Amino acid sequence: MSAVALERSDLSDPSTWKMAPTDETSLETRILAGLRSKGYPATSVSLDSKKLKGGYICDTMRVLIDYSTAPNKTELASDTNVNVLPKSVLARPSSAILKIASPLSNDHDVALRLRLYEREWHFYEHIAARVPVRVPAHLGSVKDEATGLITEGVLLEDLEIPGAELCPKMDDAGVLQTVAHIARQHAQFWNDPQLSSGALGIKPHNSPWYQPGWGNDLADYWPRFETKWRARAGGDAMGPGLPEEAFAIGKRIVECFGWVQDELSSKPHTFNHGDVKPPNMFMMPGGVPAFIDWQYTAVGKGCQDVVFFLIEGYDVNECRRLEPIVMKAYHASLVHNGVSDYSMDDLTHDWKLACMHFPLYVALWFGTTPDEQLVDPGFPRRFVPRAFDAILRNRAHELLPVGHHLAIGMPPEPPSSHVEDVFSAAPAKLEDCQTALYEARAALAEMRRQRDTYKNALDAITAVAAAATAKSGVRSPSSP
Numbered sequence: 001m002s003a004v005a006l007e008r009s010d011l012s013d014p015s016t017w018k019m020a021p022t023d024e025t026s027l028e029t030r031i032l033a034g035l036r037s038k039g040y041p042a043t044s045v046s047l048d049s050k051k052l053k054g055g056y057i058c059d060t061m062r063v064l065i066d067y068s069t070a071p072n073k074t075e076l077a078s079d080t081n082v083n084v085l086p087k088s089v090l091a092r093p094s095s096a097i098l099k100i101a102s103p104l105s106n107d108h109d110v111a112l113r114l115r116l117y118e119r120e121w122h123f124y125e126h127i128a129a130r131v132p133v134r135v136p137a138h139l140g141s142v143k144d145e146a147t148g149l150i151t152e153g154v155l156l157e158d159l160e161i162p163g164a165e166l167c168p169k170m171d172d173a174g175v176l177q178t179v180a181h182i183a184r185q186h187a188q189f190w191n192d193p194q195l196s197s198g199a200l201g202i203k204p205h206n207s208p209w210y211q212p213g214w215g216n217d218l219a220d221y222w223p224r225f226e227t228k229w230r231a232r233a234g235g236d237a238m239g240p241g242l243p244e245e246a247f248a249i250g251k252r253i254v255e256c257f258g259w260v261q262d263e264l265s266s267k268p269h270t271f272n273h274g275d276v277k278p279p280n281m282f283m284m285p286g287g288v289p290a291f292i293d294w295q296y297t298a299v300g301k302g303c304q305d306v307v308f309f310l311i312e313g314y315d316v317n318e319c320r321r322l323e324p325i326v327m328k329a330y331h332a333s334l335v336h337n338g339v340s341d342y343s344m345d346d347l348t349h350d351w352k353l354a355c356m357h358f359p360l361y362v363a364l365w366f367g368t369t370p371d372e373q374l375v376d377p378g379f380p381r382r383f384v385p386r387a388f389d390a391i392l393r394n395r396a397h398e399l400l401p402v403g404h405h406l407a408i409g410m411p412p413e414p415p416s417s418h419v420e421d422v423f424s425a426a427p428a429k430l431e432d433c434q435t436a437l438y439e440a441r442a443a444l445a446e447m448r449r450q451r452d453t454y455k456n457a458l459d460a461i462t463a464v465a466a467a468a469t470a471k472s473g474v475r476s477p478s479s480p
Contacts (some may be wrong), residue, residue: 008321026145031098034140034155040092043069047098057111057295058120059102060432063155067092089149093158096139100153110365118297121151122201123294131271133185134290159282159290168283175322176329178289179306182276183333186302189271190339195299196267204265204299205357214361215257221364222254228368229384239381246388249397253356254364256400260356263399264300270340272298274358276305277312296358303347306330307354311386319386320393327351352396359387 028045035042048062101117102108111117124138142153162167168174194200203209226247235241253260273280274296282290306326310319331347363384371377391397 027098027100027142030142030145031140031155034142035096036140038138038140040065040139041067043067044177048321050058057102057107057116057151058099061098061100062158063096063098065092065094065096074437078409085352086294093139095158096155097136097351098142098153098155101143103154111295113213117152119297120293120295121154123297124154124156124451126201127297128294131185132188133181134284134288135294136292137292143151154290157282159292161285163285164290165283166281167279167288168281170278170283172322172325174283174287175326177287178276178281178309179330179412180333181289181291182209182273182305183302185273186270186305187334187339190302190334192271195269195271200271202271202297202299204269205261206265209257210260210298214261215254218257218361221368222251224368225364226251235385236381238378238392240385242385242388242408243392246392249391250364250388252361252397252400253360253391257356259401260353263353264304264350264357268301268339268346269299270302271303272296272300272302274298274300274305274308276309279312300357301350301354302334303327303330303350304354306359307390308358311359311390312383315382316386316389319390349399352394352399355387355394355396356399363387 026084028047031045031047032042035045042065043064046064046066049063101111101119121141124136125141128135136156136159138154140155141151142155144150144152172180189195192200195202195204205211205214229242230247230330233241233244273294275290275293276291279295280291282292284290308325310322314322327344327347331342331344334342364381366380367376367384369380374380
């Protein structure tokens with residue numbers, strides 16, 4: 001991958017992350033090309049490599065844009081792109097926010113496998129102008145150096161204007177205002193035929209992008225998660241532990257995760273942001289929430305966005321207080337925006353499903369990540385107890401079917417047929433090359449994950465065999 005990246009000398013301090021001068025020059029050239037392709041007559045850009053909001057997947061930086069020798073607006077009138085400049089920004093924005101894939105991120109392979117880059121670039125390039133909620137305008141895309149076909153970053157409207165607040169602290173009115181906007185988004189795409197047909201390019205949770213991959217991830221995480229969190233059952237200064245029942249219930253959900261994915265993908269469904277939380281929001285002047293970080297877009301149950309918003313944003317006691325208030329308000333907003341034949345009982349059912357999906361995935365993912373690899377080592381200590389409390393208080397696991405399970409601890413089958421499909425023949429059309437390159441990168445990341453899974457299994461078997469040999473006093477063939 002030709003993407004540049006900030007060098008991370010201290011994972012806990014993003015302000016120390018720097019970019020090499022040669023990378024910066026290359027990137028500025030591609031930024032200019034991206035702006036000009038959208039009709040902006042920029043003549044030069046300068047990159048402020050100070051790390052902005054973000055942390056695990058992408059590098060996010062501010063770009064200052066100069067037009068000192070550009071022709072005036074009347075001379076640009078013949079450029080058809082000028083007529084479609086985003087209405088939310090001036091014809092000559094003085095700055096933009098660059099969000100770019102980071103090969104040096106600890107989770108770069110995870111981002112490739114989960115299609116996080118691909119999903120976000122697709123949203124801004126093809127869907128952002130259609131959503132009924134406030135999002136950053138797309139000002140251009142940064143393409144790869146090797147082919148010029150692959151989007152490796154996006155240039156977005158700079159939302160840091162006077163009166164705007166990133167990661168807003170919200171009272172109940174602000175929470176309900178946010179929920180109303182989320183419901184408006186969901187209502188617009190409620191059972192939209194383009195979601196089922198795939199015309200919008202957004203995948204359901206049980207598509208091959210996520211199934212069985214996510215379930216395989218959880219099956220891999222679970223033994224390590226259980227060992228680590230049983231060892232801190234009483235909690236520590238950074239957060240509480242988990243009750244005993246959480247482990248049996250968590251294992252059961254992991255066993256049935258494919259079923260959960262199927263249920264969430266069924267109708268009624270809508271277009272989800274996927275990662276709504278205060279850190280992924282601005283509160284704009286006038287109390288209008290703006291939503292950023294569209295990396296987890298999917299077709300699913302609308303309430304998934306609301307459930308995650310509460311778990312990520314608020315501690316257990318506040319979640320318990322807000323939950324019934326928010327559920328009622330969300331349902332009322334759906335109805336107000338035209339959703340019919342969806343009762344509170346339906347919402348309650350879907351709410352339980354939502355508790356067993358992304359919150360659990362995040363809990364097991366970050367709950368098994370070593371502290372030294374985290375920008376915020378306290379995050380799992382806060383999030384994991386909240387996620388499991390949501391499952392337990394809603395009795396979500398009681399929805400799980402009897403007798404449905406996925407074997408835990410067994411490595412997945414090698415993806416030979418998938419790899420053959422990806423690499424069997426070069427695309428005949430240039431426009432198909434982008435998709436083929438994305439598929440190849442995702443397949444390579446999955447192969448690396450499976451390699452590591454088999455290696456870990458082999459190491460575990462070797463350790464058990466060595467311990468058994470030592471205990472019995474029998475020498476191995478290699479012993480002197």
